[in-house]
Amino acid sequence: xxxxxxxxxxxxxxxxxxxxxxxxxxxxxxxxxxxxxxxxxxxxxxxxxxxxxxxxxxxxxxxxxxxxxxxxxxxxxxxxxxxxxxxxxxxxxxxxxxxxxxxxxxxxxxxxxxxxxxxxxxxxxxxxxxxxxxxxxxxxxxxxxxxxxxxxxxxxxxxxxxxxxxxxxxxxxxxxxxxxxxxxxxxxxxxxxxxxxxxxxxxxxxxxxxxxxxxxxxxxxxxxxx
Numbered sequence: 001x002x003x004x005x006x007x008x009x010x011x012x013x014x015x016x017x018x019x020x021x022x023x024x025x026x027x028x029x030x031x032x033x034x035x036x037x038x039x040x041x042x043x044x045x046x047x048x049x050x051x052x053x054x055x056x057x058x059x060x061x062x063x064x065x066x067x068x069x070x071x072x073x074x075x076x077x078x079x080x081x082x083x084x085x086x087x088x089x090x091x092x093x094x095x096x097x098x099x100x101x102x103x104x105x106x107x108x109x110x111x112x113x114x115x116x117x118x119x120x121x122x123x124x125x126x127x128x129x130x131x132x133x134x135x136x137x138x139x140x141x142x143x144x145x146x147x148x149x150x151x152x153x154x155x156x157x158x159x160x161x162x163x164x165x166x167x168x169x170x171x172x173x174x175x176x177x178x179x180x181x182x183x184x185x186x187x188x189x190x191x192x193x194x195x196x197x198x199x200x201x202x203x204x205x206x207x208x209x210x211x212x213x214x215x216x217x218x219x220x221x222x223x224x225x226x
Contacts, residue, residue, distance in 0.1 A: 020154075075100075093116070
């Protein structure tokens with residue numbers, strides 16, 4: 001954006017994180033059921049689970065489904081700032097289940113028990129793709145830090161808000177015809193939608209920067225402020 005030189009800082013230790021292929025369900029109901037089933041299985045294995053959501057509403061909806069399934073958990077959605085650090089710090093305990101929005105718990109390390117490391121580390125589930133892939137990567141980066149083990153899994157539905165950026169009627173009709181648990185086709189749709197959203201936001205930032213530069217040039221000829 002600002003045409004500055006960029007450097008890449010290598011990780012302190014090689015990452016051994018396992019990123020599993022995304023699963024795309026036909027409906028939001030199917031997605032919630034799959035997330036709950038996956039969480040129940042991991043909880044029985046003693047692995048801590050961190051489930052990322054895009055909004056407070058989504059975190060509360062998922063919380064109700066976990067309650068119905070009898071899975072004890074905590075919700076971290078930036079509505080409890082005082083307890084945020086304590087909640088996220090305990091997310092690495094054996095069998096812990098944490099539901100968090102993408103803005104919650106940033107900058108706080110998820111410390112893992114030794115027993116958790118033996119079980120494979122923290123398991124991060126992304127319940128939606130964000131309009132910027134950078135945010136997805138930040139959430140995935142909550143696990144497998146400093147060479148520790150960890151796993152990420154993305155569970156989506158064709159009713160997710162990101163699909164709304166697809167403005168081609170033919171493509172929308174094709175999306176609606178996809179089967180439940182679609183594989184490569186579903187993943188392609190989400191990659192395409194995310195890249196399109198990123199292009200839209202990039203164009204908006206360029207226009208904003210251009211407007212600021214033009215305004216700065218105009219003000220340069222106006223003299224000092226009174």
